[in-house]
Amino acid sequence: MSGFLPSGINIVLSILGIITVGSIFAIISNSTIDRIPKNQSIINPGPYCKTCAAKLFWKDLIPIWSYFHSKGKCPYCNDPIPQRNLIVDIAQVGWVAIYITLLGWSYQAVLEMVFGMVLIAIIVIEKENRRLSDLILLLLGMLSVIYLLSFQPSNFPMSVIGFLVGGIILGLYNGLKILTRTKSHIDIAEIKFGAILGLFLGISQIVLCVFVALLIGAIGGSFRIKFMAKDYYSAVPEFPLLMAVAGLITILFGQEMLILYHMGVD
Ligand SMILES: [Zn+2]
Incomplete structure (x- = not known):
């Protein structure tokens, strides 16, 4: 990514990359933590509220931001969203930010970051006393x-x-x-x-x-x-x-x- 772009643009692109990758990790891992121990598919059905079963849209799924925007509640039934979702959001975005700051972007980075994403999900599954599937x-x-x-x-x-x-x-x-x-x-x-x-x-x-x-x-x-x-x-x-x-x-x-x-x- 470096070389021919001014460093200011590189930093902005890097921050956008961290937010994008961290957000994808947060959504995947929250859904993995909820569904895998119950043997449910991660992809189908799409994201939904566990209380009222309302389908959640992209605006309800923006990590960290959506949680504070809806004051930690489901926008459709007002039931509280588990605090763990927010903690996982922060952990995943933080993990990508620390990784990229220390080691930078590379093809190897992608696999190491994904491996770390799964480790964070495992930490939460272990903490909630559930078996690793x-x-x-x-x-x-x-x-x-x-x-x-x-x-x-x-x-x-x-x-x-x-x-x-x-x-x-x-x-x-x-x-x-x-x-x-x-x-x-x-x-x-x-x-x-x-x-x-x-x-x-x-x-x-x-x-x-x-x-x-x-x-x-x-x-x-x-x-x-x-x-x-x-x-x-x-x-x-x-x-x-x-x-x-x-x-x-x-x-x-x-x-x-x-x-x-x-x-x-x-
Ligand atoms: Zn709901």
Whole structure:
């Protein structure tokens, strides 16, 4: 996009791009979060109000803006729209804005941003205590394979090891939960999620991602125990949720973090 356009125009085009892509992500992910756990199609029927079933038009679907314009209520039946919709809107537009500011536009960026969009949807699904469906994992798996074959075909063998390591870590986590009697059975969907994240990130970055997840869990958990008087089990979020958050951080800063690490070791 750069080169022959004055930089002012580039910045304006970039902001328009961020708003457009972020808005599309927000609409897709809110609908995915609502429909996939119920095994409903994301496309058909089109967007509608969950209370009065009124069809929603484009003007009702502009992320963030529509929510405030209709004062957080359905414009047809006045029923409150879940606050989560607004939070997802802000998270998706924010994710695209941070990604583009740090890493810029490229073909690779498109796939990495879409992968991040799905991770944000997974964070919300995990937070709402719903199971990760096979459909969302299939989507994530396909994205990973397309990404690897398009941009890092030579990394493929190492990515397969990342796939195994990611799956084993989530498997161990599930085993630990059963041993401590906080869970009654192994959640295969969580193991699949770990494996796919490992495939996408590759071996060094999935290990980094696990450390980042543990760090966020430790810092966030201590903070909530100290200041919000939570007990240990309700203070520390579930590990798959932490892995999804850490996955976003790894996509943004993984390369730099690994370079810094190697500089420290050598
Ligand atoms: Zn309504």
